[in-house]
Amino acid sequence: MRDETEVREQYEFLADQLDSEEMRHEGVRELFTHYKRALGWVLEEEHM
Structure with missing residues (x-):
């Protein structure tokens, strides 16, 4: 699993x-919109 920093960098790039x-x-x-949503969901789920 990727760390949060890497996921955030990819989200910002997209x-x-x-x-x-x-x-x-x-x-x-x-x-790109679908990828952006998916990355956003990953970030949200990890912080629940």
């Missing part, structure tokens, strides 16, 4: 990618 102007294609944006 959030930045979603905000990027290069992410105009809806399929790519949707894919």
